[in-house]
Amino acid sequence: MPIHKKVDYKNLDVYTETSTDQMSYPLILSIPHSGTVFPNEFLAMTKLSIEELRANEDIFVDELLAPLSSEGIASIKMNIERAFIDVNRDKIELDEKMFYDYPADKIIFENSRCRSGYGLIHRVSASGKPVYFDTISYAEVQERVKNVYDVYHARLHDLVEQCVKKFGFCMLLDCHSMPSKICSIMQDDTKIDICLGDLFSQSCPAYVSDVLRGSLVQKGYAVLKNVPYSGAYTTFNYCEPRKKVWTLQLELNRALYVNEEDLSKKDTFSDVQKDLTASILSFAKSLKA
Numbered sequence: 001m002p003i004h005k006k007v008d009y010k011n012l013d014v015y016t017e018t019s020t021d022q023m024s025y026p027l028i029l030s031i032p033h034s035g036t037v038f039p040n041e042f043l044a045m046t047k048l049s050i051e052e053l054r055a056n057e058d059i060f061v062d063e064l065l066a067p068l069s070s071e072g073i074a075s076i077k078m079n080i081e082r083a084f085i086d087v088n089r090d091k092i093e094l095d096e097k098m099f100y101d102y103p104a105d106k107i108i109f110e111n112s113r114c115r116s117g118y119g120l121i122h123r124v125s126a127s128g129k130p131v132y133f134d135t136i137s138y139a140e141v142q143e144r145v146k147n148v149y150d151v152y153h154a155r156l157h158d159l160v161e162q163c164v165k166k167f168g169f170c171m172l173l174d175c176h177s178m179p180s181k182i183c184s185i186m187q188d189d190t191k192i193d194i195c196l197g198d199l200f201s202q203s204c205p206a207y208v209s210d211v212l213r214g215s216l217v218q219k220g221y222a223v224l225k226n227v228p229y230s231g232a233y234t235t236f237n238y239c240e241p242r243k244k245v246w247t248l249q250l251e252l253n254r255a256l257y258v259n260e261e262d263l264s265k266k267d268t269f270s271d272v273q274k275d276l277t278a279s280i281l282s283f284a285k286s287l288k289a
Contacts, residue, residue, distance in 0.1 A: 002100040009147040024072025025284035026167035031077040033058035053083040055126035058177040093119035099138040169244035180255035191222040197231040197249035203239035204246040215279035
């Protein structure tokens with residue numbers, strides 16, 4: 001039976017931002033997939049457990065980066081869970097088969113993420129189970145876009161403009177984590193601790209991203225460029241070289257700091273946090289030099 005639910009957005013805090021009033025460096029951290037808030041109405045649309053729904057979350061990435069706020073590095077974090085709406089996707093990345101009221105005149109846009117179930121609205125969980133027990137409303141999803149997606153991106157756009165106005169340019173670092181199984185399906189035995197995606201040097205000059213890469217390598221991490229990710233929606237759509245806005249996607253292998261089975265912290269968490277924040281702070285200082 002199609003799902004007819006309306007979400008109450010009045011009391012949803014869409015994002016949290018830190019150090020945006022001082023912005024000491026021309027660097028902004030975007031953390032789109034570490035949100036943990038589930039609207040109650042959404043939970044009524046699924047038979048999956050919260051643990052299953054959180055499996056695609058960039059667990060603890062916000063906490064890993066938290067010490068940087070005291071250094072004056074601006075950040076914006078999405079509070080709403082990724083399973084509800086994925087703000088690192090285009091609005092049109094929708095699987096029309098999910099909806100009972102998909103408009104007949106709408107152009108169907110389908111890419112690999114939609115086909116695999118990870119478009120703007122996730123169709124399946126990390127384990128491949130259906131998120132929804134029946135079809136959902138396209139009209140309701142447009143409310144999600146208006147009240148969550150657009151709110152997040154409007155603020156992120158404002159912060160980028162604020163940074164450019166203050167420093168003459170902006171470096172937007174989009175921060176994520178990746179499941180260790182992604183790092184183990186490569187055709188060779190290459191170790192991957194961290195991936196830096198710059199759309200193959202299209203979203204950020206190599207000499208800039210190599211500063212961050214070099215710092216992390218010095219700390220003993222295996223860092224690859226554009227493997228297995230070269231960048232997604234934020235990396236592609238926010239980079240504007242003519243306006244001196246660069247973007248870079250950061251992906252951390254979750255196995256570095258998390259027990260992926262139960263999403264608990266490993267003993268290595270504080271060491272990874274120390275190394276990561278030190279490298280990013282050094283990177284920020286290099287941008288200001």
